[in-house]
Amino acid sequence: MATLILVRHGRTTANASGLLAGRADGVSLDQVGREQAALTGDRLASVPVAGVVSSPLERCQETAQLILERQTGTPHAPVDPDLTECDYGQWQGRKLRDLATEELWPMVQTQPSAVVFPGGESMAGMQARSVAAIRRHDAAFEAANGREAVWVAVSHGDVIKSILADALGMHLDLFQRINVSPASVSIVHYGASRPSVYAINTEAGDLSWLSNGMSSGDAAVGGGAGQKTP
Template structure:
């Protein structure tokens, strides 16, 4: 049986694009992000789904909770396999700082093999995200499930579905508060929708 996953990226926090939030604690949605999460939640009212599963980061939990309350589906379940990439010592640094770090440039030029300092590789991220989705596809066979996660985590799952190498993450965008849809049946994955954004 086919399980359909709605892959939601969390709404934007106030400083998105200025620094690497990663797994830095206490990164919450600001007023603009909370409004964005509510618009995403209204968009999801058009769908039927059995569960909402979220990364443990605060910004993903806030986004997931908005969907849960608006759509009256819950409670939100937390899953570490949907967590942001472990960027190690890079978490919390500005992109301006990182741009001067040769290891950061190597990470972006050699994503399939590079590893973050004290963190994890993209391959490890893809492995845990896809294993999570396979397990959930058995648990929710024939149903729809909302997963609230992070841009690169979602990109890893999509690259796997499309048979793209991990440097394929640079070939498409996953915007804040966007919806992508994937259908999973056994080992067969199909991308149904990519990066639908809300106005």
């Protein structure tokens, strides 16, 4: 299968002020976030990306554009509503420090599979629709570009964490153990027999080795020799 690069949007004005932005309109990258996204674009510049798919929210589209500006031959980033932020319902727009006092907060931390946000979405539903979208796009990119294709999905922290948990074979109740920082890069290859996770939450480092493609065979006992940089 193709290789997926998961990118979280850069830091936003809401992130900086401790607000849960959710799906609110008008939440843009701040200056730090633009710099973070530009750095991610620079890291990916040496990788011929077959395509970029983005959450429809502004902060993700801004991040996707900064990645595309450093690519050649990838004209635009279509949006997919299934990669959008979790619908936090009545929690949206509130301060995280205030939400931490809510009765639901401990369950979000320890049993997210049972969480339904008041007036919003379940975390299990968020994972189901985002993983399905990722699998759908991955198959489409491989069909159009071959098994060596590398593509990018720009989304949100909890969404990316849920996708990574699925790829790692983790129960959703364990996904809070995964950290996904603004503009970070995580890498998943959906092989014939199982997903392989090559990176989680990287904020720096050379990614040119991705242009060599991934092995679709069995895992190397002992860990193997690693990826070759061009």
